[in-house]
Amino acid sequence: MNSPAGGSPWRIYRRLLGLVRPYRWALLLALLGLLVEGAAAGAFGVLTKPMVDETFVARNREFGVLLPLAIVGIFVVRGGAGYLSDYFMARAARGVARDMRVRALDKYLRLPGLRFDAEPVPSMLVRLGSDSDQVAQAVVDAGKVMLQQSLQVVAMLAVMLYASWRVTLAVLLLGPLIAWLMDRVGRRYRRYGHKVQETAAQMMQAADQALSNQQEVKVYGARSAELARYTRLADDTLRLSLKVEATRSISSAIVQLTGAVGLALLLFFASREALAGRLTAGGFVQLMIAMLAIIPALKQLTNVQGMLHRGVASAERLFQVLDADDEVDTGQRPLPRAHGLIEFRDVSLRYPGQEKPALTGISFTARPGTVTAIVGRSGSGKSSLVKLIPRFYDPDAGQILLDGHPLSDYRLADLRRQVAMVGQQVMLFDGTVLENVAYGELQPATRAEVNRALEAANAMEFVSQLPEGEDSHIGIKGGRLSGGQRQRLAIARAMLKDAPILILDEATAALDNASERLVQDALAHLIPDRTTLVIAHRLSTVEHADQILVLDDGRLVEQGTHAELLARGGVYAHLHAMQFREASA
Ligand code: ADP
Ligand code: MG
Numbered sequence: 192m193n194s195p196a197g198g199s200p201w202r203i204y205r206r207l208l209g210l211v212r213p214y215r216w217a218l219l220l221a222l223l224g225l226l227v228e229g230a231a232a233g234a235f236g237v238l239t240k241p242m243v244d245e246t247f248v249a250r251n252r253e254f255g256v257l258l259p260l261a262i263v264g265i266f267v268v269r270g271g272a273g274y275l276s277d278y279f280m281a282r283a284a285r286g287v288a289r290d291m292r293v294r295a296l297d298k299y300l301r302l303p304g305l306r307f308d309a310e311p312v313p314s315m316l317v318r319l320g321s322d323s324d325q326v327a328q329a330v331v332d333a334g335k336v337m338l339q340q341s342l343q344v345v346a347m348l349a350v351m352l353y354a355s356w357r358v359t360l361a362v363l364l365l366g367p368l369i370a371w372l373m374d375r376v377g378r379r380y381r382r383y384g385h386k387v388q389e390t391a392a393q394m395m396q397a398a399d400q401a402l403s404n405q406q407e408v409k410v411y412g413a414r415s416a417e418l419a420r421y422t423r424l425a426d427d428t429l430r431l432s433l434k435v436e437a438t439r440s441i442s443s444a445i446v447q448l449t450g451a452v453g454l455a456l457l458l459f460f461a462s463r464e465a466l467a468g469r470l471t472a473g474g475f476v477q478l479m480i481a482m483l484a485i486i487p488a489l490k491q492l493t494n495v496q497g498m499l500h501r502g503v504a505s506a507e508r509l510f511q512v513l514d515a516d517d518e519v520d521t522g523q524r525p526l527p528r529a530h531g532l533i534e535f536r537d538v539s540l541r542y543p544g545q546e547k548p549a550l551t552g553i554s555f556t557a558r559p560g561t562v563t564a565i566v567g568r569s570g571s572g573k574s575s576l577v578k579l580i581p582r583f584y585d586p587d588a589g590q591i592l593l594d595g596h597p598l599s600d601y602r603l604a605d606l607r608r609q610v611a612m613v614g615q616q617v618m619l620f621d622g623t624v625l626e627n628v629a630y631g632e633l634q635p636a637t638r639a640e641v642n643r644a645l646e647a648a649n650a651m652e653f654v655s656q657l658p659e660g661e662d663s664h665i666g667i668k669g670g671r672l673s674g675g676q677r678q679r680l681a682i683a684r685a686m687l688k689d690a691p692i693l694i695l696d697e698a699t700a701a702l703d704n705a706s707e708r709l710v711q712d713a714l715a716h717l718i719p720d721r722t723t724l725v726i727a728h729r730l731s732t733v734e735h736a737d738q739i740l741v742l743d744d745g746r747l748v749e750q751g752t753h754a755e756l757l758a759r760g761g762v763y764a765h766l767h768a769m770q771f772r773e774a775s776a
Contacts, residue, residue, distance in 0.1 A: 200503045207330045207506055210290065214283035214331075221283070221335065224276030229342030231269035236350035236481045238262065244473030276335070284331035291323040291509060301517045304583040305543060313396040318512055321391065322505040329502015336495045340488040347481040347488075354477040355470050358460040362453055362482070369449050373493050376442040380497040383434045388504060390431060394424040435497065442493045450486040457482060518603060519585070526605040530594050531559040531691035531722035533580065538589035540575055549575040550745045553589070555738075559691070562723045564733035566766065567742035573726045576742070577694045580724070581610045611685035611717075613698040617677045619669030624654055624661040627669070628683045636687055648683035649713040650676070675706025682713045693717055695725040699732065707732075730770050739763065 211218065238261060245254040295318050299306075351359040401408055401417040408417055457478060464470040470478075534556045541548040550572045557563040565573045578584055579591055582598055591598050598606060619627050628644055629636040641661060645651045653676050657663035669677045678698060685693060695714065699707045711732060717723075727733045734753045741749035741756070741763045749761050756763035 203503050203506050203510065206510065207326065207502075210287050210326075211283060211330055213290075214286050217279040217283045217286075218331075221276045221279035222338070224272040224274070224279070225335070225339050225342060227272035228269055228276060228339065229346045231265050231272065232343055232484070233346035233350060235262070235265050236347060236477065236484070237353070238265070239480050240354065240471070240473040240477040242473065243476045244471050248472060276339070280331055280335045284327040286327075287330055288323045288327035291326055292319045295319055295323065295509060295512055298513055298515070298517075302515055303518045304578070306515065308542070311396055311399075313399040314392050317388075317392040317395055318509055321388070322509050325388070325502045325505035326509060327502075329499050329506065333495050333498045333502065336491055336498075340491045340495075343488040344485050344492075347485045350481040351478055354474045354481070355461070355464055358457060358464055358470070358478060361460045362456050365449060365453055365456070369446075369489065372445050372449070373442075373489075373496075376438060376445070376493050377496040377500075379438045380435070381500045383431050383438065384497050384501045384504065387428065387431045387435060388501065390424060390428045394421065394428060397421045397424055439494060439497070443490050446486060446490040446493065449489075450483070453482060453486075454479070518582070519599070520603040522599055522601040522603070522606070524596060524600040524602075526594075526601045526609065529609045529691045531557075531609070532592075532594050533557040533692065533722055533724075534592040534595075535576075535579075536590045536592070538579065538586045538591060540572075540579065540584060540586050542584075548587075548745055550579075550586070553747050555740055555747065555750060557722050557724060557738075559722050560720055561737035562718060562725060562735070564736035564739045565724060565726045565742060566730060566733060566739060566763065571742040572745040573742055574696055575745075577612075577696055577724055577726065580692065580694065581607045581612070609690050610692045610694060611688045611690040612694045612696070613678070613681045613685050615697040617669065617681040619665060619672075619677055619680060621664065621667045623659075623664055624657070624680065627665065627680055628661075628687055630684055640687060641683075644683040644686040647686050647713065647716045648679045649709045650679040650683050652709075653679075673706070675703070675710060678706070678710050679713055682710065682717065686717060691721055693721045693723045695723070695727075697726050697728050699727070699729075730767055741766075 238258060241254060242258055245251040246258065295315075299315055348359070351362075397417070397420050401421065408414055461470055461475050461478060465475065535553050538550060538553045539548055540550040553576060555563070565576060567573055575584070579586055580593075580598075582603060585599075593601070593606070593609070620630075624645075625638070625641055628641050638661075642651070645654055645661065653672075654661055654663075665671050665680075669680070672680070681698075698714070699710050707729075725733065725736065733739055736753070738750060739753060739756055740747055741761075743762055749756055749759065749763050751759070757767060758764075
């Protein structure tokens, strides 16, 4: 394997064992349980000989009572030991799965913005979900099965050797054949187990796409297309799982067949030993019962291979996430509260895999207490420009300064605390109005503060109409609110954050005129004393800005006030004329 996660399956496996270390006491207890279980199985095997020879052949009265008691005793001990091993194994396995998913989510939230362009969220969900479980299965459950069944095999082999070493050795000649068959089966598992996980992730992606955009799917009549895409993937998964299942079945058939051949051999050699007077009826029963107990153990040992390979594949994917580099955060300069002087110096940005740069040679200054409007056609780079300020992306060339120092001099958390953002799509989660407005606050905000923010954002007007006021639940992603209402909650959130830099990226583009006016009015409360960058689709909303930056194809083509730019008769004047014509049409 030549994955970036590094190295051979064995190295991955060693690293996985490291995950188990916090659970070593649980595992030790489980191991104790397994050993007792194995010993109990062995003890039962030993008892089978006197069961036949003493009870039926010699008709020993005493054994007729002692043996049944001993059998019950052995199984009581075995049951207790089984509980011990099951419980503590589960504790370790579930613990490892939990640790993996918590660490993966923590890591995802530290990864740079670029990562989210490259890996779709559903695939991240697979990492947190089934991949984490598979890893736990591989390290703990597979380990348990291997140990338990190997102990079973060893105990039963010991019983067989004790009964008759000659017969046992003769039957053991089958060993190499079994080993060879198991290896073949293992190979097949490896081939298909890998693919099953991959198609499962793709399937989840397709379903997520169709379900989260159900309205578009319906309106554009894309239902059959989406269904066809999903069906194709589901068929692939089905085909692969059938192959895995077939492998499992073939492997157990093979194991059964070898068992039958083994039994035939056993009978063949045992009859010769019996003729030679070296094997009693009880000895034969003992041999047979021990060998029959080995067969299911061998079967489980072959099945465990699939579990192991799936787990190693999942671990590889998880380690790739855990090993990815965090956002670069090396700044040290303290920044309690910025003044908000922002300076772009010849800044360029190109997204990986894109031929054209999104921004080229952008230079401007935005002073505290002023409004800088950014206009331009869609795709001209407006959003890319403002995303550089909280460092969602870093520029390829040039410098961005805040209060005279490069952004990278500050700690990321400090820098981002200075920025409040209201975008076109508002991030709301399933909670109350109160929780949504006070989202992420370091100190819990008081109700009075939240109410003040709601007032100022013109949101109180609709919040007070909700059944439980600011304690009302707003539905997943704020689904119970209208676009304008969601926007105003976002503004209230920005108000409460009270950051020195305010970024509005088409915050009102999706709204009708009446809600836009409400939102504009709310924004007017936010703007004084801050550095505001506003991207607006409708030029009427930027006329009063202190400066207007006109972007075209990632370049800053014009810069000035509304009046200056109109007088210039360039791109801005052209855009303006176009919108004016639309508005009066
Ligand atoms: P605007 O906000 O002015 O509509 P954007 O800044 O969103 O424009 O986009 C500018 C250019 O960068 C577009 O060509 C767009 O396709 C590209 N772009 C934006 N975001 C990404 C991204 N995450 N990955 C790759 N290309 C992107
Ligand atoms: Mg945009």
